[in-house]
Each structure stands twice: as structure tokens, then as C-alpha cells.
Amino acid sequence: MWRPPQRIRHQPARGRIPAQDEAKASLLFSPVKIGNLTLAQRTWVPAMVPWRATEDGFVTQNVIDWYERFARGQPGAIVVEATGIRDIPSGPLLRIGHDRFIPGLRKLVETVRAASEGRTRLLIQTIDFLAIRRRPQPAKFFQRFLKITDAHRRALGTSNDGDIRARLAAMNDDELAQVLDARELESLRFGYRERVTDMHLDHIRALPAVLPALFADAAARASQAGFDGVELHYAHAYTMASFLSATNTRGDGYGGARENRVRLPLDVFAAVRERVGADYPIGCRYLAEECVAGGSGLDDAVFYGVEFARAGMDFISTSRGGKFDDARQPNVGTAAYPYTGPSGYECMPQHISDARGPFGRNVAPTAAIRAAIRAAGKTTPVVCTGGIHNFEMAENLLASGACDIVGAARQSLADPDWYRKIAQGRGNEVRTCEYTNYCEGLDQKHKQVTCKLWDHDGLDDARVSRTSDGKRRATAPEWKG
Ligand SMILES: Cc1cc2nc3c(=O)[nH]c(=O)nc-3n(C[C@H](O)[C@H](O)[C@H](O)COP(=O)(O)O)c2cc1C
Numbered sequence: 001m002w003r004p005p006q007r008i009r010h011q012p013a014r015g016r017i018p019a020q021d022e023a024k025a026s027l028l029f030s031p032v033k034i035g036n037l038t039l040a041q042r043t044w045v046p047a048m049v050p051w052r053a054t055e056d057g058f059v060t061q062n063v064i065d066w067y068e069r070f071a072r073g074q075p076g077a078i079v080v081e082a083t084g085i086r087d088i089p090s091g092p093l094l095r096i097g098h099d100r101f102i103p104g105l106r107k108l109v110e111t112v113r114a115a116s117e118g119r120t121r122l123l124i125q126t127i128d129f130l131a132i133r134r135r136p137q138p139a140k141f142f143q144r145f146l147k148i149t150d151a152h153r154r155a156l157g158t159s160n161d162g163d164i165r166a167r168l169a170a171m172n173d174d175e176l177a178q179v180l181d182a183r184e185l186e187s188l189r190f191g192y193r194e195r196v197t198d199m200h201l202d203h204i205r206a207l208p209a210v211l212p213a214l215f216a217d218a219a220a221r222a223s224q225a226g227f228d229g230v231e232l233h234y235a236h237a238y239t240m241a242s243f244l245s246a247t248n249t250r251g252d253g254y255g256g257a258r259e260n261r262v263r264l265p266l267d268v269f270a271a272v273r274e275r276v277g278a279d280y281p282i283g284c285r286y287l288a289e290e291c292v293a294g295g296s297g298l299d300d301a302v303f304y305g306v307e308f309a310r311a312g313m314d315f316i317s318t319s320r321g322g323k324f325d326d327a328r329q330p331n332v333g334t335a336a337y338p339y340t341g342p343s344g345y346e347c348m349p350q351h352i353s354d355a356r357g358p359f360g361r362n363v364a365p366t367a368a369i370r371a372a373i374r375a376a377g378k379t380t381p382v383v384c385t386g387g388i389h390n391f392e393m394a395e396n397l398l399a400s401g402a403c404d405i406v407g408a409a410r411q412s413l414a415d416p417d418w419y420r421k422i423a424q425g426r427g428n429e430v431r432t433c434e435y436t437n438y439c440e441g442l443d444q445k446h447k448q449v450t451c452k453l454w455d456h457d458g459l460d461d462a463r464v465s466r467t468s469d470g471k472r473r474a475t476a477p478e479w480k481g
């Protein structure tokens, strides 16, 4: 992962630990409503992909164990990882693009309900993504993948395609840059990647026509499976975020001005709402800032937040960065990963950072979005996430009006019981996340995600379940509350 050049080491801390009475009376442990749904407390475990589904996208026992462990900490809400809305192969990512996925998802819902003693609400994040391929071997790229065009023929002064392929394969980088266009060079150096602006492709042109129904069908399945609500994934590097992006120049009324860029996200929401009804909680996660050159900034995000609230979303959750635009060049045979560049750092900042540090980088932008929503007369609750890891921080955010709900991904991974520990006045037992991003490194390699703080604990105990490679603990150590 990219790191800021300053390389300042920041130390996470437990902060001031409240006694049980203080915790009980705190904002963090007070209820909040998202639509008609009440969360018992304002704690929220945001979506995290742990790479535990089957290759066909089904819920496994491993997936169930993962969420069961989070549920025992009894947070106000857990959002199940990004789950694909299409019925297409997508590796070990959960899927909800067909009714055959419902029974497994229902079992997941029932497990979380039981493990949290009914105290945790379970939402699911629904996602669409475009095609991305691995970085090719150059020889293969020139032999097979590159489509020879008139531009190549003109540049090389021949119409013999075989000859063109052979000559391109023998060129150095500077020579290739004279002959190939930017997308061809990108396909060679990073692997082919579709964009929402690829209007020459029928299925990309058709996205505004097909996505509302796909998201609506997925939400209907989520409701059938018993989920308490749906989070539409409008963040990071994926299709819906690409529509919101200032880099979206589509000329069909869904790109260009921000009013156009927000159209499809609103159409999708309208279709979902119509399908699941007024009472079913639906919100979205989107970027407070894209953090890439030419991308959407806070002004755009404020505008979108107000639009989403006016449209009737039940909650809004913010993230930042996580784009392909500045991702690191992958090795040959692997695909680009959107969390490897500076924008990826903004999404999951590490403990070695710049002067701003990794804790609460999204607080000020989220506060600005919330203030604009309130100024527009809407009470839509806003979830803020990013480096939040102790009671004091969380309570200050709520007290200052930066947000209504506090998201903590890695801190919840480090210690799924941290909510219960604080609520019981036992905050000194919390395992604080170190923000070294060991977990994120596993995620990047699509390996089953675990936390370095619990990995080796009890690994020699035969009763402890391990990851499929047998090297790490599959779930966090127990805590007797
Ligand atoms: C292993 C891992 C997987 C993640 N998967 C998702 C995901 O599926 N959807 C999403 O919106 N964010 C995802 N994120 C980002 C987190 O939800 C969160 O925004 C980010 O980690 C910053 O919050 P934190 O500092 O509390 O960890 C993931 C993060 C991690 C560490």
C-alpha cells in the first residue's frame, strides 16, 4: 500500500475509559432510528469483505462464523460485506443475484440475530462492478489481446496485422507510447479495465437501463432473507461511484454536470424503494471525497448527500478514496487493486502517516455533509467511519454533531467485543487496533482476512478454527463478558 512520504508514526490509544454508568448514559450507547428501524446503540460495523464465500458466491460456515463473532459484541448494526447483485461468477465474493442465494443468507441473518440476542440489526451492502482483467504477459497481449486498428496500421505503415503484432512486441516503452493510445497502454501495463464512460460497449451504454432493476431485485431478496435493511454501495472503485465521479463524462444525461451524475444513483434508489416499500430501511455508502486528481470533491458530496436525503434514503454512510485511478501497477498475472495508491490510503489509512494522521480523516467532510442535510431540513442519520477506535473519539464525534452513528471497521475486527467491554465499564480490556493493515494486506491478496492481534492466539489448540491454509485463527479469541 502507498504511504505518505512524511512517515510519522501515530499511536492509537484507548482514550478515556468510561465507568459503566457513564457509558450507559452516553450518546454512543443511546438508540437511533434509521427509517422505521431502531438501532439499540449508535455503533456500526461497516462492510468488510473477509473472502470466505464459495467460488460461486454462496454463504459458507466460515462466513457464518465470521458474522456470528461480530454479533456477539452486540453492536447497533453490522453491514454484511459487498455482495454482488448480478448472477455472474465473481470469485469468493458473496452474491445475491439469484434466489438460490437466499437460503444461505437467511441462515446468516438468523445466526446474527441469535448471537446478538436480538440486539444487532443486520444490513447487507449490495454492489455492482465492471470487468477488470489481470495484467497480461506482454507477449500474450500483443499476440492475442490487442485489437489491431487503423491507427496502428498508419503508425507502422503496414496493413499486415501479424507484422504489426511482431513489431509492437519488440518495442521498448517509449516506442510503444508513440503507437498505442492511453487505454491500450493501460491494458498492457495494468490489465484491461472497463469504465462507465466506455459508450462504445452496448452493456456499458445500457447500465442506466439495467441497474435499477438489478439493485431492486437484490434488495427484494435481502428483504426475503430477513435482513433489516440494505446499503447501496455507491463508494470506492465500483460502478455506482463511477457514475457519481467528476471523471464521468457520459453524454447520455448520466454524466457531466453533478445533477446528471447523481441521476442513476437516484434512479436505483427509486427502483429499490418501489420494490421493497416505504418501511424497508435503505441507505447508501458513498465518498465524501474521491481523493484523486479530477475526481469529485466535498462540494459534490454535499450536493449528493442532500439529494439522497431529499429522495428519502434512511441513512447515509461515508467513506473516502479507494479508486483505481491511482492504484499501483500490479504484477503480471494479477489485477489492479483500488486500495494501493494515495486514494486507497485515504480509505484505510495506516498508522504511519502524515501530520493529519490516520484517525478521523473523514470527520470534517462528513460533518459538512451532515450540516448541509440538516440545513435542507432533513434528519437523515449519517454514519462516519475511518480510524475511529475508542469511546472518547466516538462520543466527541456524536456530541459535536459530526455524525449520528459511529462506524468502526478495523477496530471491530481487532476486538469484536469492544462495544460490550466499554458498555460494561471494562474498557481497559479492549484490544485496540494498531492500524498496521495486516488485515488489508490479506484482503489485497484475496486471502481469508484475519487480524494480527488474534492470529496466533491459541493456534496450537485443536479446538480453535483456522483459515483454509491452516495458518491463522479464523475468528477472534473469546471474551467472557
Ligand atoms: C478487510 C477489509 C475489507 C473491506 N471491505 C469493504 C467492503 O466490502 N465495502 C466497503 O464499503 N468498505 C470496505 N472496507 C472499508 C471499511 O468499511 C472502512 O471504510 C475502512 O476500513 C476504514 O474504516 P476503519 O478505519 O474503521 O477500518 C473494507 C476494509 C477492510 C479492512
Ligand code: SF4
Residues within 6 Å of the ligand: 410, 411, 413, 414, 432, 433, 434, 435, 436, 437, 438, 439, 440, 450, 451, 452, 453
Ligand atoms: S490486522 Fe488487526 S490490528 Fe492490524 S490493522 Fe487490521 S484490525 Fe487493526
